[in-house]
Amino acid sequence: MSGPELGLALSVFLACAVEAVEALTVVLAIGITRSWSSALYGCAAAAAALAVVVLGLGPALTSLPLHVLRLIVGGLLLMFGLQWLRKAVLRAAGLKSRHDERSVFAAESAAATAAERRTLHGIDPYAFVVSFKGVLLEGLEVVVIVLTFGANQHDVPLAAVAAVAAVAVVALAGLAARAPLARVPENAMKFCVGVMLTSFGMFWGAEGAGTSWPGADGALLVMIPAVLLASVGMMLWLRRSASALRTIGDVA
Amino acid sequence: MSRLVRVLRGSWEFIVGDDWLTAAGVVAALAVTALVAGAGVAAWWVMPAAVAALLALSLARATR
Numbered sequence: 001m002s003g004p005e006l007g008l009a010l011s012v013f014l015a016c017a018v019e020a021v022e023a024l025t026v027v028l029a030i031g032i033t034r035s036w037s038s039a040l041y042g043c044a045a046a047a048a049a050l051a052v053v054v055l056g057l058g059p060a061l062t063s064l065p066l067h068v069l070r071l072i073v074g075g076l077l078l079m080f081g082l083q084w085l086r087k088a089v090l091r092a093a094g095l096k097s098r099h100d101e102r103s104v105f106a107a108e109s110a111a112a113t114a115a116e117r118r119t120l121h122g123i124d125p126y127a128f129v130v131s132f133k134g135v136l137l138e139g140l141e142v143v144v145i146v147l148t149f150g151a152n153q154h155d156v157p158l159a160a161v162a163a164v165a166a167v168a169v170v171a172l173a174g175l176a177a178r179a180p181l182a183r184v185p186e187n188a189m190k191f192c193v194g195v196m197l198t199s200f201g202m203f204w205g206a207e208g209a210g211t212s213w214p215g216a217d218g219a220l221l222v223m224i225p226a227v228l229l230a231s232v233g234m235m236l237w238l239r240r241s242a243s244a245l246r247t248i249g250d251v252a
Numbered sequence: 253m254s255r256l257v258r259v260l261r262g263s264w265e266f267i268v269g270d271d272w273l274t275a276a277g278v279v280a281a282l283a284v285t286a287l288v289a290g291a292g293v294a295a296w297w298v299m300p301a302a303v304a305a306l307l308a309l310s311l312a313r314a315t316r
Contacts (some may be wrong), residue, residue, distance in 0.1 A: 202303055
């Protein structure tokens with residue numbers, strides 16, 4: 001497997017795993033408190049909707065000329081990547097609360113318990129809709145990442161395999177634990193995904209805009225560590241600034 | 253709210269998120285890269301410089 005292929009598989013796997021953990025929390029909360037069958041029907045319906053998006057967008061993306069595809073995909077990945085990276089840096093610096101699956105699970109369970117109970121054709125509409133929305137919203141970003149990475153590398157099957165593997169691992173772990181996967185290092189994984197999306201976005205965006213990188217694909221081997229180092233540097237600087245501000249506040 | 257407006261608003265939130273300045277900066281950086289490359293000058297350095305600046309500015313705005 002070449003470097004870019006490995007980067008593609010790793011990025012898609014990590015991004016998918018993080019989103020799958022978040023979707024699993026919602027489905028578990030609904031399944032345990034309301035109805036497993038309705039929650040799973042909601043999951044299946046969302047998976048079908050995501051498959052329709054893939055079937056619609058996939059051929060449209062792959063039919064674009066390569067430089068146009070790379071410009072669009074690079075821009076999209078950069079927008080996503082910088083959002084992921086900003087939140088991850090703020091969380092790691094202690095300036096934003098960390099994503100906690102246990103508290104999300106508790107909130108979803110409380111809302112599901114309080115909601116009105118009724119059935120329609122044997123299905124609990126609340127359980128179906130919440131499960132459907134949870135999986136669809138988390139899955140949409142994954143679909144975009146899978147399609148954009150896969151189309152750019154001319155290897156949608158590899159991206160799809162990495163995505164399915166991530167969902168399978170998370171689903172099996174969730175089935176075994178019957179509880180939200182709170183011990184998964186979600187914030188660290190989001191940091192890594194942010195670094196990968198930003199690096200690949202920069203690489204493909206610049207190529208789509210008409211430039212070429214010194215060292216061609218090998219430039220990624222410099223860019224990924226450089227983005228990671230810059231992000232860690234900004235995180236440490238923010239952490240120190242926040243600590244200094246707290247100290248000043250304590251003295252005052 | 254019409255369905256079209258909801259779809260457009262949802263797409264905006266999905267792609268741009270809560271920091272439109274960063275998204276605009278990405279578009280501007282790609283445009284500058286295309287202009288510099290079109291002039292026949294090496295332009296690979298534009299995106300790394302722009303991304304570092306965009307992330308730093310986005311973090312600064314978030315912590316202000």
